[in-house]
Amino acid sequence: MQDSTYKVLVSDPLAQQGIDELKERGLDVDVRTGLSEDELCDIIGKYDALVVRSGTRVTQKVIEAATKLKIIGRAGVGVDNIDVHAATRRGILVVNAPEGNTISAAEHTIAMMLSLARNIPQAHASLRQGEWKRKAFMGTEVRGKTIGIIGLGRIGAEVAKRCIGLEMTVLGYDPYISKERADEIGVVLTSLDELIENSDFISVHTPLTKDTRNLIDREQFSRMKSKARVINCARGGIINEQALYEALKEGRIAGAALDVFEHEPPEGNPLLTLDNVVLTPHLGASTQEAQINVAVGVAREIADFLDGKPVRNAINMPPIRPEVLPQLRPCLELAERLGKFTSQLAGHYESVEIYMGGELAKREASVVKLAALKGLLEPVVGARVNYVNAEFLMRERKVEIATSQKDEDGEGGCEVSLRLHSDGSVLTVGGAVHRGQPRLLKIDSYPIDIVPEGFILVIKHIDKPNIIGPCCMVLGEMNINIAGMQVGRLTKGGESIMVLSVDTEVPQGAIEQIKGIDGVIDVRLVVM
Incomplete structure (x- = not known):
């Protein structure tokens, strides 16, 4: 059971199952959505944890106002709306729920690919207008075609499995995956250039970073097949949208399917004017199952963390299994x-x-x-x-x-x-x-063996008689009990080290007295 004093703010709409999970773990939960940055700053100081989706922007200003905040949970994958750098500086853990929407995102990618191959949205719109233009919407089969998947993480791997089921050849590019893992998925690893040149469909599944921004640009479009089709259900900005528009407008590639955009909503985006583009408003994780999964997943991460247990999906520190x-x-x-x-x-x-x-x-x-x-x-x-x-x-x-x-x-x-x-x-x-x-076993080259706890007096001295006794007498006169002692030396008559574990803090006066003993070189008090 959690300490009921821990307070959690949910600032974006969250599946009720996630809220119930937090409450069942003994946390005090407030749900307040639609807050402006100033409104969030006014109240965040009393909360230990914050749960967001993509709506709330957790800026540096918010983090600076969050004097009690220990953890931020993103019910989803991307953390673009969280200033992770500012959170890290303040020692605030950021976690997400990367597995909860994996299947939904993979299925949406397949849906986009098939819609693109068979012109389903365009045909639907035409029919709704009373038209019957069967020849205008001639499509292409995906069986026997080659799909290139850029990024073979959780979602990319699930997309690959489904494409194999559709009898497609799957090429993959991911500099962080081993050949053994690619073989396990059923993907042929290639370079990015080979994938670009040989694929009929190209789907991106990487995070948006400085290395992946504009990963597909004019140069890449110039080397694609004329009948190539590109799909982006990952993050806007991975594909250069202006270069994509030019390639589609000029007929250098056959089509594109986009669920994400560099600026959302994509008001005034010229891609919205083209007929050979399939567009959806960031629906990759928009299934009932995914929303429940990410809500419950991030709720468990937050509850575990506040209960002193390890978390699985930390963004700004290594996970502990x-x-x-x-x-x-x-x-x-x-x-x-x-x-x-x-x-x-x-x-x-x-x-x-x-x-x-x-x-x-x-x-x-x-x-x-x-x-x-x-x-x-x-x-x-x-x-x-x-x-x-x-x-x-x-x-x-x-x-x-x-x-x-x-x-x-x-x-x-x-x-x-x-x-x-x-x-x-x-x-x-x-x-x-x-x-x-x-156990503490060595200081420089001096061998010792103590438990590093409590108060420890480290005395460097010359290895000669009448050193240890006077040091102990000073402590005795101050009524300081010695719980343990270790002496280490390298050579007879050379420099030695004495380590004393004592029950109480040693006052500066006693340290100065010990420093004055003939043969003592240095004295340090370590408080553990």
């Missing part, structure tokens, strides 16, 4: 504690290297890295740092971040080492999970 979380928790705790310890020991630093060893740490490296960065920043920026904004805040501070993985396995499947560089000096701290418990 629920099945590995029990094993992963000690590893994340280790990385975070090492970060917090190392940050206090080092002070200023210009770069950080994060080394991960052991099967678990290497497999979940992305989130282990975030845990270490969160720990490093927490002593400096306080509670506002979390897994969402840790890397962003670190890079904002102009700290270089590098990661690597060790070949050898660490204890318990998780070993983490941090190396901080500052003004030519290097500090290294390492540890591992042992029997489910994080």
Whole structure:
């Protein structure tokens, strides 16, 4: 059961099943749709979570006003209407529901392709006007034709399966998919140029990014078959609309089917004037089933997150698989504690290297890295740092971040080492999970073995008699109990390190006294 103090605002129309899911999980839900930006800013400060579809624009201004907001859920796939950068900076998680409308979007793509091939909308409109022009709407079969699918994610893969069922040859372009996965779907992987030149139908299924904007432009249209037809049910802007208009107007390609536009609604768009274009008003996810699926999906993500459980569809942080979380928790705790310890020991630093060893740490490296960065920043920026904004805040501070993985396995499947560089000096701290418990095992090259918790006094000194006793006497005189002690050295008579776990905070006066003991080089108090 959720803490009833968590408040959720639903600012766009949402299927009732999603609202019911939130309420059943014990959340306090308000539904207020049609809000302007100023109206949203006026009320958002009292909410812990926000659920939107495509109508609400979650701008930087809204996010700055959202002083309690922890998570934004998009009931759908695209997050174009959310300033993810501003949310990340504030440590607000953004999640979506990418699987809920997969089948609906794939089916709409097939419907658009068949409508385009058989001129169904044009014939329908003609017949409604009392005409009977059978010869004017001669179509083409899709069986035996080649379709090129750009983007083989969830929706692209489902489109491919249906096209195979229609006895089409399926070419695919996706730089992020393996040949094994393409073979599994039944798609022949090609380059984008080969796909453009050899396809009778071309359908795009990629997100809109700086790399995919105008992915199909005048150059691509110039190399298409004269009978080629293009379909876009993904995002407006992937196909250059002016170049598409020119290609259709001049007869360089046969037709196009568009469910999405660069500006929606597409008022004044010249594509609306052409007869060889099939158009729908962004209906890809507009089925009853899809709306229920995305509403329930995003509601579960929000409820799980507020209940401290992992989420599956985070936009601005790596996902944590629920099945590995029990094993992963000690590893994340280790990385975070090492970060917090190392940050206090080092002070200023210009770069950080994060080394991960052991099967678990290497497999979940992305989130282990975030845990270490969160720990490093927490002593400096306080509670506002979390897994969402840790890397962003670190890079904002102009700290270089590098990661690597060790070949050898660490204890318990998780070993983490941090190396901080500052003004030519290097500090290294390492540890591992042992029997489910994080342990600090190394400071620079000095071997130690302690649990990184509570108050820790790190004393660097010369390895000689009459050092440990006087240090302990200072603490005793201050009535500070020593819970544990470790001493590490590399060579007899050289520099050594003493690590004392104490029950209470050590006042600055006691630290100054210890610094004055003959042979003591440096003293640092670390508060975990």
